[in-house]
Amino acid sequence: MSDTSIGTPEQLRDPNYTPPLMKAIPLGIQHVLAMFVSNVTPAIIVAGAAGFGFGSNSPDFPELLYLIQMSMLFAGVATLLQTLTLGPIGAGLPIVQGTSFAFLPIMIPLVAGKGVDGLAALFGGVIVGGIFHAIIGTFVGKLRFALPPLVTGLVVTMIGLALVKVGIQYAAGGVPAIGTPEYGSLLNWSAAIVVILVTLGLKFFTRGMLSISAVLIGLIVGYIYALAIGMLTFEAIAGSWQNSAAFALPQPFKYGIEFSIAAILGFCLMAFISAIETVGDVSGITKGGAGREATEKEIAGATYADGVGSAVAGIFGGLPNTSFSQNVGLIAMTGVMSRHVVTCGAIFLIICGLVPKVGGVIRTVPIEVLGGGVIVMFGMVVAAGISMLSDVHWNRRNMVIFAIALSVGLGLQLEPGAVQHLSDTAKVLMTSGLLPAAVIAIVLNLILPEDLSAESTEEVSGGWSGHGEGSFERSPPRK
Known part of the structure; x- marks a missing residue:
C-alpha cells in the first residue's frame, strides 16, 4: 500500500520523482536492510571454500574482510549505475543490485582449498563474464524464447540444491570443523535453530519491515544468543573491531588476474541466465510500481548495468552483481517507484564498503548463526525454482x-x-x-x-498412482 504522505499517486509511480529527503533516506535504507544479508553471504561462503580463517587473529582475516567490503561497495556502485544511469548503461529505475547467489556453484569449485591462489582465476572469470553479460544487453529480448519456465525453473532449483549443503555445514559448525567432536553438536545446532525460528515467526506473524527484514533480525537475535551462551565473546568482537581499518579504498587487481577456460565458460553461461532473471525483475518493478510494461530501453540498460557493474567489481576483487528480486517485492509493497530512493540506499552501501570496520563486525557472526540464515535463504531459492516450474x-x-x-x-x-x-x-x-x-x-x-504424437504428449497428472507394492495404475490425464 502506497504512502500518500510521501507524494500523490501519480508522483509515486514516477521513477524520476524525488520524495522529501527525510522520507527518501529511511526508504532507501529499508531497501538495504532487505538485501544486506544476501549481499554479503556469497563473499563469506567463497572465503570459507577457499579456506580462509574466520578468526580476527587469522592471517587470512584481512582477505575475508576485503571480500565483504567489496561486496558492499560494488553493490552500491552497480545500484547507482541502475538508478542514475551512465549513457545507455542503467535502466533509470529503482533496481537494487547485489552479489549473486547464482554464481556460487561456479565459484566454489574454482577456489576450493586454494586460499588466495584461487582468486586470480575467479576474478578473471568475473571480469570476462561481466563483459559478456553487458554484450547480452544488445539482444537480451530475443533470447527469452530459449529460456521458458522449464529451463529457468530447473536452473534456479539447481542453484538452490547446489547450495543447501553449505547451509547444513555452517549450522553444524563450518567446514573446518568437519570430523571434530564439536561438529554437529547440539550447541552448534541450537544457534542455527534460534535463527530459523525467529525468521519464520517474523515472516509469517508480522507485516511491513519486520517481515521483510526477517532474516536480518533472525541473525541479530542469533548473534545475541551466541553471546549469551559463550559461543561468541565481547573480546572477540573488540579484537575484530580493532583489527579493522576505519577507512580503506579498493585495490585494483589485488589478487592478480588469470584467465581460466573453466572460469570464463562458467561465468559466461551464468551471465546468460542472470540476464534473463534481470529482465524478469525489471518487468516486475514496472508492473508492480508503475502498472506498465518495461520498455526495451529499460531492459537493455538494466542488463548493461548488470554486466558493467560485475566487470568493474571483478577488477577490484568484488563478486558478480545482479538485480535483487526481494527489492522488487518491496517496491510493490510500498508503492514508491522513485529511483532516487534507491540511490540513497546505494550511497549507504558505498559508505559501508569504504569502512572495513563494518565488515569486521559482520565477520564476528558465528558460522553456526549464519548457517541458520543460509538454510532459510537457500531453501527459498529452491522454492522459487519450484514455483517457476509450476508454470510448466x-x-x-x-x-x-x-x-x-x-x-x-x-x-x-x-x-x-x-x-x-x-x-x-x-x-x-x-x-x-x-x-x-x-x-x-x-x-x-x-x-x-x-508436436509429438498424442500418446507421447499426453499430459500427466500425478504420473503413476500406486496400489500396493509393485502394482501401478495409470492416472487419468488432467483436463
Missing part, C-alpha cells in the same frame, strides 16, 4: 527434459569422481551440477519437437 505444461516431452537434466546435473554434483578422467577445466564445469543441467535443458528444449 507437464507433458511427457517436458518431463523427459527435466528428468535427464536434473539427473545428470545433480548426479555429477553428488558423485564428482564419475568424471575424474576429464581435464581439470572440464571437471570444474561438470561437477558444478548447474552447468550440465542448464545446457542439457536448453539444448533438449530447442531440438525436441513440440
Whole structure:
C-alpha cells in the first residue's frame, strides 16, 4: 500500500520523482536492510571454500574482510549505475543490485582449498563474464524464447540444491570443523535453530519491515544468543573491531588476474541466465510500481548495468552483481517507484564498503548463526525454482527434459569422481551440477519437437498412482 504522505499517486509511480529527503533516506535504507544479508553471504561462503580463517587473529582475516567490503561497495556502485544511469548503461529505475547467489556453484569449485591462489582465476572469470553479460544487453529480448519456465525453473532449483549443503555445514559448525567432536553438536545446532525460528515467526506473524527484514533480525537475535551462551565473546568482537581499518579504498587487481577456460565458460553461461532473471525483475518493478510494461530501453540498460557493474567489481576483487528480486517485492509493497530512493540506499552501501570496520563486525557472526540464515535463504531459492516450474505444461516431452537434466546435473554434483578422467577445466564445469543441467535443458528444449504424437504428449497428472507394492495404475490425464 502506497504512502500518500510521501507524494500523490501519480508522483509515486514516477521513477524520476524525488520524495522529501527525510522520507527518501529511511526508504532507501529499508531497501538495504532487505538485501544486506544476501549481499554479503556469497563473499563469506567463497572465503570459507577457499579456506580462509574466520578468526580476527587469522592471517587470512584481512582477505575475508576485503571480500565483504567489496561486496558492499560494488553493490552500491552497480545500484547507482541502475538508478542514475551512465549513457545507455542503467535502466533509470529503482533496481537494487547485489552479489549473486547464482554464481556460487561456479565459484566454489574454482577456489576450493586454494586460499588466495584461487582468486586470480575467479576474478578473471568475473571480469570476462561481466563483459559478456553487458554484450547480452544488445539482444537480451530475443533470447527469452530459449529460456521458458522449464529451463529457468530447473536452473534456479539447481542453484538452490547446489547450495543447501553449505547451509547444513555452517549450522553444524563450518567446514573446518568437519570430523571434530564439536561438529554437529547440539550447541552448534541450537544457534542455527534460534535463527530459523525467529525468521519464520517474523515472516509469517508480522507485516511491513519486520517481515521483510526477517532474516536480518533472525541473525541479530542469533548473534545475541551466541553471546549469551559463550559461543561468541565481547573480546572477540573488540579484537575484530580493532583489527579493522576505519577507512580503506579498493585495490585494483589485488589478487592478480588469470584467465581460466573453466572460469570464463562458467561465468559466461551464468551471465546468460542472470540476464534473463534481470529482465524478469525489471518487468516486475514496472508492473508492480508503475502498472506498465518495461520498455526495451529499460531492459537493455538494466542488463548493461548488470554486466558493467560485475566487470568493474571483478577488477577490484568484488563478486558478480545482479538485480535483487526481494527489492522488487518491496517496491510493490510500498508503492514508491522513485529511483532516487534507491540511490540513497546505494550511497549507504558505498559508505559501508569504504569502512572495513563494518565488515569486521559482520565477520564476528558465528558460522553456526549464519548457517541458520543460509538454510532459510537457500531453501527459498529452491522454492522459487519450484514455483517457476509450476508454470510448466507437464507433458511427457517436458518431463523427459527435466528428468535427464536434473539427473545428470545433480548426479555429477553428488558423485564428482564419475568424471575424474576429464581435464581439470572440464571437471570444474561438470561437477558444478548447474552447468550440465542448464545446457542439457536448453539444448533438449530447442531440438525436441513440440508436436509429438498424442500418446507421447499426453499430459500427466500425478504420473503413476500406486496400489500396493509393485502394482501401478495409470492416472487419468488432467483436463
